[in-house]
Amino acid sequence: MSFITLLNARRTYSLPHGPLHAVDGVDLRIEAGDYLALAGPSGSGKSTLLNLLALLDDSSAGEHWWRGELVSGAGEARRQQARAGQIGYIFQRCHLIERYTVADNIGLGLNGDLRDAAERQRRIAALLARYGLQHCAGLHPSQLSLGQQQCVAICRAAIAQAPLLLADEPTAHLDARQAAQTMLLLRTLHQSGVTVVLASHDTGIAAHAARIVQLAAGRIVADAEYRR
Numbered sequence: 001m002s003f004i005t006l007l008n009a010r011r012t013y014s015l016p017h018g019p020l021h022a023v024d025g026v027d028l029r030i031e032a033g034d035y036l037a038l039a040g041p042s043g044s045g046k047s048t049l050l051n052l053l054a055l056l057d058d059s060s061a062g063e064h065w066w067r068g069e070l071v072s073g074a075g076e077a078r079r080q081q082a083r084a085g086q087i088g089y090i091f092q093r094c095h096l097i098e099r100y101t102v103a104d105n106i107g108l109g110l111n112g113d114l115r116d117a118a119e120r121q122r123r124i125a126a127l128l129a130r131y132g133l134q135h136c137a138g139l140h141p142s143q144l145s146l147g148q149q150q151c152v153a154i155c156r157a158a159i160a161q162a163p164l165l166l167a168d169e170p171t172a173h174l175d176a177r178q179a180a181q182t183m184l185l186l187r188t189l190h191q192s193g194v195t196v197v198l199a200s201h202d203t204g205i206a207a208h209a210a211r212i213v214q215l216a217a218g219r220i221v222a223d224a225e226y227r228r
Contacts, residue, residue: 002065003032003164003195004053009062009072011048011218022048024218025062030197032163035190037209038199045218046199047092050166053197054089055079085111088157090167094149096141102128102152103137109156127155130181146173154182158189165189167198171205183208 011023023045030036030053038046051057052064055071058079064072066082074082088109096105106124128134131151141149150173157165167186171179187208190196200206214222 002029003034003067004028004030005063005065006052006059007063007065009052009059009064011052011057012060021218023052023059026218026220028213028220030195032195033190033193035186035196035208035210036198037206037212038197038215039201039203039206039212040215041201044215046201046215047168048218049215050089050168050197050199053164054087054166055083056089085160086162086164088160088162088165090154090157090165090170092168092172094141094146094153096149096152096156098141101138101140102133102144105141105152106155106159109159111160123159124155127159130185131155131178147175147178150174151178151182154185158185161189161192161194163193164195164197167196169200170198171200171202179205 006026006028009023009026010021013020013022026049038049040046048057052059055066059072062072063070069082071079071082097108100108103124106127107120110120124137125134128137133148133151136144136148141152144152154170157167165186170182170186174182183205186196186198198205198209206212212224213220
């Protein structure tokens with residue numbers, strides 16, 4: 001059984017003008033250790049598919065297997081239990097908590113799993129140093145630029161080195177240096193054994209992955225296996 005398997009998966013939204021099939025009959029297998037990009041224009045279903053893979057949403061139809069367990073239809077409580085400590089997610093929107101400092105926001109990615117305070121601080125400092133943001137550790141999100149906030153959100157998703165890392169347009173708000181550091185970080189995590197799935201409409205960003213799955217209107221239209 002693959003690390004993640006979707007069989008004829010659908011995610012349908014009921015809208016006033018009729019149903020919207022944001023993910024429409026997708027068959028997808030992801031093996032442990034894959035580095036995969038979901039590519040396609042805005043509205044092609046990339047973010048919806050990522051949310052299914054993250055166990056944040058349930059499929060409307062079809063099967064979703066997560067590490068050998070059928071999770072489609074299992075309910076939110078079971079999905080939350082399954083993803084706890086297993087999935088890091090870089091959202092398009094940063095979702096930082098204003099009342100927490102930058103360092104504390106990043107530390108949330110550890111989910112309380114790391115009790116060694118010194119190691120916790122070492123990991124936070126190392127990630128901030130990657131982006132040249134050491135001086136921001138004690139600041140709050142509103143004191144940062146949008147690009148800096150996105151860097152903090154990336155650090156939060158990466159700090160635990162969960163088995164699966166999902167990234168939705170991870171470089172959208174970043175300058176060239178920050179984007180390069182982010183792609184290097186994803187590659188480093190992948191080389192350490194993390195399964196990485198990113199979504200991007202930018203073909204240059206998607207090209208960093210070893211496999212590109214092209215989406216259009218909620219369907220897979222191409223799947224280029226391990227090109228490098």
